[in-house]
Amino acid sequence: MSDKKKSKINIRCVQWTPDKAVAAVTRFLKRPSIDPAAESAAREVLEDIKKRGDTALLKYIREFDGASLTARQLPITASELNEAREKVDREFKLAANEACKRITRFAKAGLSSDWTMSSPKGGILGEQFVPYDRVGAYIPGGAAPLASTALMTVTLARVAGVPEIVACTPADEDGRVDPFLLYSLELAGATEIYRVGGIQAIGAMAYGTKTIAPVQKIVGPGGPYVTAAKRLVYGHVALDSVAGPSEIAILADDSASPVHVAADLLSQAEHGTGQEKVLLVTSSGRLAEKVEAELIRQSATLNRETAVREVLNKGTLLVVVETLDQGMELINRFAPEHFELLVHQPRSWLKKIRCAGAVFVGQWTPECAGDYVAGPSHVLPTGGSAAFFSGLTVDDFRRRTSIVAFTSADLKETLPVIEAFGRVEGLDGHVRSARARFEAL
Numbered sequence: 001m002s003d004k005k006k007s008k009i010n011i012r013c014v015q016w017t018p019d020k021a022v023a024a025v026t027r028f029l030k031r032p033s034i035d036p037a038a039e040s041a042a043r044e045v046l047e048d049i050k051k052r053g054d055t056a057l058l059k060y061i062r063e064f065d066g067a068s069l070t071a072r073q074l075p076i077t078a079s080e081l082n083e084a085r086e087k088v089d090r091e092f093k094l095a096a097n098e099a100c101k102r103i104t105r106f107a108k109a110g111l112s113s114d115w116t117m118s119s120p121k122g123g124i125l126g127e128q129f130v131p132y133d134r135v136g137a138y139i140p141g142g143a144a145p146l147a148s149t150a151l152m153t154v155t156l157a158r159v160a161g162v163p164e165i166v167a168c169t170p171a172d173e174d175g176r177v178d179p180f181l182l183y184s185l186e187l188a189g190a191t192e193i194y195r196v197g198g199i200q201a202i203g204a205m206a207y208g209t210k211t212i213a214p215v216q217k218i219v220g221p222g223g224p225y226v227t228a229a230k231r232l233v234y235g236h237v238a239l240d241s242v243a244g245p246s247e248i249a250i251l252a253d254d255s256a257s258p259v260h261v262a263a264d265l266l267s268q269a270e271h272g273t274g275q276e277k278v279l280l281v282t283s284s285g286r287l288a289e290k291v292e293a294e295l296i297r298q299s300a301t302l303n304r305e306t307a308v309r310e311v312l313n314k315g316t317l318l319v320v321v322e323t324l325d326q327g328m329e330l331i332n333r334f335a336p337e338h339f340e341l342l343v344h345q346p347r348s349w350l351k352k353i354r355c356a357g358a359v360f361v362g363q364w365t366p367e368c369a370g371d372y373v374a375g376p377s378h379v380l381p382t383g384g385s386a387a388f389f390s391g392l393t394v395d396d397f398r399r400r401t402s403i404v405a406f407t408s409a410d411l412k413e414t415l416p417v418i419e420a421f422g423r424v425e426g427l428d429g430h431v432r433s434a435r436a437r438f439e440a441l
Helices: 023-029 036-052 054-065 078-087 090-110 147-160 179-188 198-207 224-233 258-269 285-299 305-314 324-334 346-352 367-372 408-425 428-439
Strands: 012-015 115-118 124-131 134-138 164-169 192-195 217-219 247-252 277-282 316-320 338-342 358-361 398-405
Touching: 012 023, 012 285, 023 316, 023 324, 036 054, 036 198, 036 224, 054 198, 078 179, 090 147, 090 179, 134 147, 134 198, 147 164, 147 179, 164 179, 164 198, 179 192, 198 217, 198 224, 247 258, 247 324, 258 277, 258 285, 258 305, 258 338, 258 367, 277 285, 277 305, 277 324, 285 305, 285 316, 305 316, 324 346, 338 346, 338 367, 346 358, 358 367, 408 428
Parallel strands: 012 316, 134 164, 134 217, 164 192, 247 277, 247 338, 277 316, 338 358
Antiparallel strands: 115 124, 124 398
């Protein structure tokens, strides 16, 4: 594309204080976690899959992905995995194995252990953790084959002990799935892989078809339509969180490099949906000016320049604040998926963070390290939902069950409490079930 045909980049830069509303900031903060239009489309597709199973599933694969498949062609075969292994270069295999090792180590460290405590009269109270029987992981593969997401989801399920791990990812028009993605899924521990993406993948995993058995929980990120579909199937299955288009926020002072800040912001603008959100909050007006220039300069060098330019024009905001404390307040209101601290003594700010999916501390921790190799899962809440959701962890693949084992002395001691609540709530059957044990003695 010639320079004359390129749209002009207009990046919004404003000043903000907590006590004064700024329209551009208010609009930026109110981004919806779910697109109403996407939800309407998703509802129609899901209902059709629920009613007609494979027939509807194949229809939407043909309509949305352009691939004409039969039901027998939906599963990825062992020969295809062998072929993918041959196609993947040694350098990527080493990288994927290193990432998988680090993710596994972090997941094992995060596993909650069964525990017990004594009740006052000699009984036992506690919790135990049991893996789900069958889970589904959605792996985006349209704009980019996210091999890293395969590792960041399936590996956790394997460490948690889930015996059946289903992965769904879209195929191209010829029905092929990227070999790097297939290699990563096999390495991570997927037990079933299907070439189906989008809304239809969520429907198949939630409701089941003749070919794809339903799962108990669906995890993984996706674009607006996948995110909407996940919310609509909640209740039929459990979910991890609402993980839609990517977003990043950076809090920076005059110690930050404008080159680094711009590069980190652009790393999340390039995902390709056009709905990504990029926010810089800084106490330095000079830094904001330099970052703006760097965003324009660096964006022209990226492979996905067109997609990036759209985000810079529509989804980017540079905010200058009087103090870093004000900046942190704005960050918490935004509740970003990814949050970088590029300030003096960044670790000293950690306790002030209330709402963020993942935090990247200091100049040597770009967000891309979290995307690929650090250890914690990069599946994180977006659209402001970090205010009430957390990122994916190994315990998301296990059920937590509370354990109560009273002695007769425990029940006798608590009987007056049971009787009081039963009286107030009008539930005399509750009281009788406890009292009867002593009357029968």
